[in-house]
Amino acid sequence: MRSASRPRGLWVEVDPGFHVGNDRRQFLGSITGTPLEGFRAFGPQSDFLGEFDDLDVAKAAVAAVASSTAASAEVEPQLS
DSSP states (O other): OOOTTSOSSEEEEEETTEEEEEOSSOEEEEEEEETTTEEEEEOTTSOEEEEESSHHHHHHHHHHHHHHHHHHHHHSOOOO
C-alpha cells in the first residue's frame, strides 16, 4: 500500500541539490535546493511554484500542479 505522504512519481537527484520528477505519462517538474537553504519548486513548464522547507512537500506541490495541468489538457477541445 502506498503512503499518503509520499509524493507521486519517480524522483531522481540528477546533481547535488537538483531533483527531477516524472511519472509514466509526463515530466512533473524540478526542485533545487538543500535542507539548509530550502527547496525551490518548478512546474513542468519551468514555472516557479514556491519555496518549501521540506523536500517531500515540494515534490507533492510539483506533482499536484502537473496533475492539474494534465487534467486540464485532457478536457480542452481538440481543434480540427
